Amino acid sequence: MKVPSSAAKAVILGLLLVNFTSLCFGALEVGFYRGKCGVADVESIVRGVVIARFSSDPTIVAALLRMQFHDCFVNGCDASLLLDGPFSEKTAPPNFSVRGFDIIDQAKTAIENVCPGVVSCADIISLATRDAVFLSGGGRYEVQTGRRDGLVSLAANVDLPGPSISVTDAIAAFAKKGLTATDMVLLLGGHTVGITHCSLISDRLYNYQNTGGPDPDMDLALVSILRSTCPQNAAVDNAVALDQMSPLVVDNSFYKQLLMRRGILPIDQALALDSSTKFTVISLANGVKFPAGFGEAMVKLGAVEVLTGTQGEIRRTCAAINGP
Numbered sequence: 081m082k083v084p085s086s087a088a089k090a091v092i093l094g095l096l097l098v099n100f101t102s103l104c105f106g107a108l109e110v111g112f113y114r115g116k117c118g119v120a121d122v123e124s125i126v127r128g129v130v131i132a133r134f135s136s137d138p139t140i141v142a143a144l145l146r147m148q149f150h151d152c153f154v155n156g157c158d159a160s161l162l163l164d165g166p167f168s169e170k171t172a173p174p175n176f177s178v179r180g181f182d183i184i185d186q187a188k189t190a191i192e193n194v195c196p197g198v199v200s201c202a203d204i205i206s207l208a209t210r211d212a213v214f215l216s217g218g219g220r221y222e223v224q225t226g227r228r229d230g231l232v233s234l235a236a237n238v239d240l241p242g243p244s245i246s247v248t249d250a251i252a253a254f255a256k257k258g259l260t261a262t263d264m265v266l267l268l269g270g271h272t273v274g275i276t277h278c279s280l281i282s283d284r285l286y287n288y289q290n291t292g293g294p295d296p297d298m299d300l301a302l303v304s305i306l307r308s309t310c311p312q313n314a315a316v317d318n319a320v321a322l323d324q325m326s327p328l329v330v331d332n333s334f335y336k337q338l339l340m341r342r343g344i345l346p347i348d349q350a351l352a353l354d355s356s357t358k359f360t361v362i363s364l365a366n367g368v369k370f371p372a373g374f375g376e377a378m379v380k381l382g383a384v385e386v387l388t389g390t391q392g393e394i395r396r397t398c399a400a401i402n403g404p
């Protein structure tokens with residue numbers, strides 16, 4: 081018999097170790113639930129719930145994208161954002177306007193009915209978001225599953241970037257989560273759908289950095305449109321589409337808008353102005369890399385600080401950790 085060389089032995093040992101490590105600690109994988117729920121297909125149950133909702137409310141894609149970001153950036157993708165409680169993440173101001181919790185509950189109930197205690201709420205967030213992105217024109221990406229649900233949710237841990245963060249600070253915040261500047265530009269492409277509120281942009285319209293005028297980096301025609309949606313000192317905080325071109329479609333029009341100085345949030349517009357991100361914006365606006373690149377970046381976001389194996393738990397109800 082031929083004796084393996086030491087290089088071959090090292091490769092075999094490496095492979096065994098990788099396998100052993102994933103057996104002990106678990107790892108995310110595409111199709112993790114295959115065969116774990118009898119004949120039930122977990123992913124198609126989630127898809128059915130999302131399709132039904134999407135047909136009456138296409139804004140669900142924006143709700144889910146933001147939910148996944150806010151969940152994954154705080155304590156990792158562990159559905160800690162879904163937990164109720166007087167001091168839970170939901171009670172932190174950046175999460176006040178996060179929506180879509182009910183669709184996750186609906187998918188969870190549908191799954192628990194056929195396969196109790198197996199599928200995590202954290203995985204349902206990723207799967208539902210993927211399906212909504214696809215329905216909104218964003219292309220389909222494979223989602224890894226195998227996440228477990230977290231046991232801790234504290235408003236005090238919520239440290240999400242604000243809309244006026246600088247590009248440099250935003251890059252640093254994403255780097256802390258293992259995401260590159262390119263990932264960040266792709267992920268901010270999530271602002272191709274959804275809304276913000278006048279209160280967050282009124283300084284750009286009326287008194288930018290105490291100049292008494294609008295932000296010189298905003299297209300004047302857009303300033304005038306937004307001023308009519310957001311009158312000064314209005315009693316109601318109106319909604320403004322983050323992508324003024326196609327607010328319900330996951331496409332690269334967001335980047336095209338940025339190049340026309342029609343970004344809505346300060347951080348969005350800054351991506352097209354900062355030397356470390358503007359070339360990525362230009363290539364996404366002019367090329368075909370989005371939405372495939374967006375899908376890849378969403379998969380990376382979905383792997384941030386996940387719990388796997390025997391960590392955490394599989395929650396039976398997404399809003400509460402399991403009782404004794």
Ligand code: HEM
Nearest residue numbers: 142145146149177241242243250267268270274275276277
């Ligand atoms: C530096 C990073 C980010 C900042 C500062 C930021 C900030 C914001 C702000 C201020 C809003 C508006 C909230 C409101 O007016 O109620 C918003 C909305 C939204 N964000 Fe982000 N965001 C960031 C990254 C992301 C990422 C990575 C995604 C997803 C991949 C995302 C998806 C969304 C979506 C879809 C909405 C609209 C939500 C809706 O219509 O309900 N954001 N974001």
